[in-house]
């Protein structure tokens with residue numbers, strides 16, 4: 001029989017967050033090992049339940065959610081998103097500019113598929129949330145990574161962005177607040193990025209799925225609020241701010257000057273129609289979430305569970321010799337650095353796999369986020385404080401052994 005191979009389209013597609021090390025962890029669990037998972041930002045799995053009122057609204061609407069609906073989403077959800085854009089000071093958005101999807105993930109793939117032809121380039125942050133890079137490759141485009149500067153709190157390196165622009169560059173992606181670094185970008189940086197986009201005729205794609213998961217009184221500005229001319233697509237959803245990853249409910253907002261983008265928008269409409277519509281029960285949660293629920297504020301406020309866990313994780317991880325880490329100002333993640341002089345790692349996936357086997361702690365290697373050097377890892381600080389203390393204690397023990405090699 002002929003071998004059945006995956007398509008060539010997938011040759012450059014990589015998504016290591018659920019990669020081979022996770023498969024190894026599952027196998028170990030089947031063998032009876034208990035693994036502490038610091039690998040995925042799945043809030044409900046760690047007792048961060050979705051808000052009761054969102055659940056109740058979905059349950060109440062379930063009987064009327066059995067049919068297909070408008071491909072771009074139900075009216076109440078899109079209207080609620082429209083009000084949200086007003087709160088975020090994004091100008092000129094109408095119901096027609098809003099698309100509801102099966103999570104932000106689906107919309108990212110759709111947005112890239114509608115845009116890219118072979119040879120088109122997209123600027124993406126390094127490190128990034130790797131779905132973005134994977135979606136660019138899958139759509140036939142070429143990812144070009146611009147560096148974020150660890151020494152400057154992981155802000156985008158604007159000179160590196162400028163240096164990576166070519167005549168083929170179509171768009172720039174920013175992830176703000178950032179996964180995996182926890183950085184939040186100040187308005188000055190956002191304005192510079194807008195200026196670069198304006199001068200080079202780039203579309204801005206802004207992934208803002210953590211825009212309420214903010215610590216230390218930090219505020220978030222949507223980049224779309226800072227320009228009325230640059231075509232900007234903003235992504236957000238219920239997964240993180242409303243602890244509802246499993247409901248698969250997200251949205252995408254087209255703002256800025258659209259006259260010249262009619263054809264692209266037709267492409268988006270076509271892709272939305274081809275999958276008929278997004279999961280309808282998930283859409284019913286949007287109005288409730290955006291309309292009244294006070295989001296995640298109590299959890300991220302000083303003394304709140306997430307804030308405490310961030311503080312504990314950061315304190316313990318940076319107490320390990322040779323480990324440094326910019327303290328996250330947002331999100332569920334931190335991206336610690338291992339001093340290469342003390343930890344001369346050549347393959348960080350192997351390193352993470354070794355840690356898993358030795359200590360039953362699961363992390364994701366930094367190169368999985370398209371970071372170019374094998375000297376970082378991402379840590380999710382969602383487990384309860386006791387589990388975090390236990391896990392980081394085990395990481396410390398593993399690293400001590402590593403230093404003695």
Ligand code: PLP
Nearest residue numbers: 103104105129179209237239250
């Ligand atoms: N964007 C970022 C930066 C993320 O971290 C994630 C999930 O972890 C997503 C998008 C996907 O979100 P959704 O659950 O809405 O598909």
